[in-house]
Amino acid sequence: MRPVLVYTASRIGLFLVTLGVLLLAGLHNPLLLIGASFIVSGVASYVLLSKQRDAVSQRISDKIDRPKPQDD
Template sequence: MRSVIAYTSARILLFAATAVILYLIGLTGLINLALAVLISGIVSYVLLSRQRDAVSTAFVSKKDQLTKSTADED
């Protein structure tokens, strides 16, 4: 669960930082938000790959635990 919170927080902070930088450059409104989503998505794909892998591992592990407990009940 901790990896999910860390990854989500990093994505939000990266988006906010990108939006602020674009605002300081002079972009406002919907253009700012659209470019912030696009740029932060590309940057997070590169910079946050380790955290994304940790989140994926956590989800697979949880799924395996749920599958095993469901099989044990049957």
């Protein structure tokens, strides 16, 4: 569960940082500000959070590959 929480917190943090930077840069239209932050943080997270994304993927893959207990 830890890799999922780290990745999610990192994505939210990156979104908030991007939102703040764009707000300070002079973007004041709320809809445009949120949309641009979403796109910029998504691209940035693709580049910056690759290790965390791989850890989440590995965790999910391990959970799927684990044999299920037999119900008798």
